[in-house]
Amino acid sequence: MYALIKKILFLFPAETAHHLTTSTLVFLRKSGLLRPLISAWIGKPVENPVEVMGLKFRNPAGLAAGFDKDAAYLKEMEILGFGFVEVGTVTPLAQSGNPKPRLFRLPKDEALINRMGFNNKGADQMVGRLKKFRQQFPDSNLIIGGNIGKNKITPNEEAANDYAICYKKLYPYVDYFVVNVSSPNTPNLRELQDKDALAGIFSRIANERKEMENAHRELPARPVLVKIAPDNSPEAVNDILDLVKEFQLAGIVATNTTISRNNLISIEKEVSEIGAGGLSGKPVFNMSTDWVKHIRHRDPEVIIIGVGGIRSGRDAQQKKDAGANLIQVYSGFIFTGPKLIKEAASVQ
Numbered sequence: 001m002y003a004l005i006k007k008i009l010f011l012f013p014a015e016t017a018h019h020l021t022t023s024t025l026v027f028l029r030k031s032g033l034l035r036p037l038i039s040a041w042i043g044k045p046v047e048n049p050v051e052v053m054g055l056k057f058r059n060p061a062g063l064a065a066g067f068d069k070d071a072a073y074l075k076e077m078e079i080l081g082f083g084f085v086e087v088g089t090v091t092p093l094a095q096s097g098n099p100k101p102r103l104f105r106l107p108k109d110e111a112l113i114n115r116m117g118f119n120n121k122g123a124d125q126m127v128g129r130l131k132k133f134r135q136q137f138p139d140s141n142l143i144i145g146g147n148i149g150k151n152k153i154t155p156n157e158e159a160a161n162d163y164a165i166c167y168k169k170l171y172p173y174v175d176y177f178v179v180n181v182s183s184p185n186t187p188n189l190r191e192l193q194d195k196d197a198l199a200g201i202f203s204r205i206a207n208e209r210k211e212m213e214n215a216h217r218e219l220p221a222r223p224v225l226v227k228i229a230p231d232n233s234p235e236a237v238n239d240i241l242d243l244v245k246e247f248q249l250a251g252i253v254a255t256n257t258t259i260s261r262n263n264l265i266s267i268e269k270e271v272s273e274i275g276a277g278g279l280s281g282k283p284v285f286n287m288s289t290d291w292v293k294h295i296r297h298r299d300p301e302v303i304i305i306g307v308g309g310i311r312s313g314r315d316a317q318q319k320k321d322a323g324a325n326l327i328q329v330y331s332g333f334i335f336t337g338p339k340l341i342k343e344a345a346s347v348q
Helices: 001-007 012-030 034-042 073-079 125-136 157-170 189-193 195-215 234-246 270-275 282-298 313-322 331-336 338-344
Strands: 050-052 056-057 061-063 084-090 101-104 111-114 143-146 176-180 224-228 252-253 276-282 305-307 326-329
Touching: 001 012, 012 034, 012 073, 034 073, 056 143, 061 338, 073 084, 073 125, 073 270, 084 125, 084 176, 111 282, 111 331, 125 157, 125 282, 143 157, 157 176, 157 189, 157 195, 176 195, 189 313, 195 224, 195 234, 195 270, 224 234, 234 252, 234 282, 252 282, 276 282, 276 331, 282 305, 282 313, 305 313, 313 326, 313 338, 326 331, 326 338, 331 338
Parallel strands: 061 084, 061 326, 084 143, 143 176, 176 224, 224 252, 252 305, 305 326
Antiparallel strands: 050 056, 101 111, 111 276
16 A cells, blocks of 8 residues: 555655655644554554663654654654654754755655755744643653754854753753754854864753753653764764763664765666765665764663664564664664554563
8 A cells, every 4th residue: 555655646746755754744634534544554553662761761763853843743753653753853943944945855865965054944843842742642652752853053163052942942842952963054064073172062952951841840850862874984983982871871872864875776877966864774875874883882782772774573572672672663663564564662
């Protein structure tokens, strides 16, 4: 069934297809049809509980950041069977992102290239949506992560302010945070993975954490992770791990998209005409899995969310076996469909 749906969706530009899909899911959910349709199609959501970072996940399969940038489809994703959803990347101020077209498919490679540029409606609107979700669905057990970034207009030397603003505003409404310093689509953002720059951001968040935990004693502590690029050197990743330990962060999300274009099946001219952007999907699987192995080998205790190129239950299990505590999907979800959620949720 999904093969037919995908064939139709792939007739449209990638970003248009995304909006068509999400709008349809919202309509079906509001009309009461989504749950019975999904149940008849792929069965009930997998209950495979796991406790990580002090949080109880229904299952270990999550939706990676970038799909639900504004926390607009949380209930739909829960009905589809995800154990957790990472919303964002959100910035303090709304921004339109890079000019369109900015999302491209490489069907032969089961890959996407995006240069979205943190398009989102801003932290205040996300807070409103999250607050509404918590009020409307108080019995939901969906874990929500907040992926936070900086505005394009904010210079790197002031980036810590943007991360702190998002952290403080979202704190009462998300279950964990991810500091995104690894997207290739905001100019100079990856420079924030430098040890000194990252220490400044972590230090600011550590200070805000004390304040927020005192102000919200009724809430569990909100773990913080950092999302890394797969194009880092081992030395750079080791530096980041040292900072994670120094500032008592929970762990690492491994990994973001890559700027590499190696080992693609797609015609080189087609790829070069697309231009800049982060590559995700199947070509990133081995790269991201190798980083999961590296991180786990260096630190047996750190929490790892493994993401990158998962297209099957077998891929999900490999990521888990490499050392990931939790896993996330995005591009594979686009190419494989909802059955991937059930397969990924079943990993042991």
